[in-house]
Amino acid sequence: MTARLTSPDGMLQHAPYHHVAVATGSTHVHVAGQVGQVGNEPVAADDLAAQVAQALRNTATGLAGAGASFSDVVRLTFYVARWTPDRIETLMAGVQSVADEVGLPMPMPPASLIGVEVLFEPDVLVEVEATAVLP
Template identity: 35%
Template sequence: MTTPTRISAPEGIAPAQGYSHVVWGTGRFVAVSGQCALDEDGKVVGENDARAQADQVFENLRRCLAAAGATFEDVVKLTYFTTDIAHLPAIRAARDAVIGPDRLPASSAVQVSALFRPELLVEIEAFAVIGQSAEQA
């Protein structure tokens, strides 16, 4: 398995704070749809608590990635949708708990007026690249 290459400060670009500007890898591409803070029964976890919702979202992402044979180590891009950009520190803390500060993917953060249910504060989608083994090539 190959580890994605991450560049936090390409020449002429201000250094990234909390993400990488550029990430690439070789292998099989995996796209994970936006995940919200829903448990396996479809119930909201952490109503009015951005950190609790972000923790559940990252757990849902972990499960989706695992279904494709991927881990957070394979993630090259995250897109955060939040109803209030002030939730970003809580989202980043939840991300750092599972990804760590040394393997930061490329990222975008977007404040939206609403998600598909009014009690949801955070939705995150992920793109990953899984290195191919000899038998997959």
């Protein structure tokens, strides 16, 4: 593991993610925005939890293709279309439903959730980006 995750005293505690990642290594892996789509199949329209789960599966596949895993991730970014704060439980349900399957530690690595009006296709509700560091 090249990343040490922490949430120092004085920062919001009990968040679903760590606030700080300290990484050692020289190889950086950047996984572009992954969506809740399996291959060329359409996304599960209007199902944020299902799209989040599949986007994280796709992110895990991208990481594995570079020889990395979620234990090497130092940053996650979630872009969510038509975001409203009342959707956080649905988003987190999608995360939690797949965390063990893909090896996503809970709390997660440092993460940001950015609400956007629309993503690249109208039915796409979420994109997930990841940054990892390898030795």
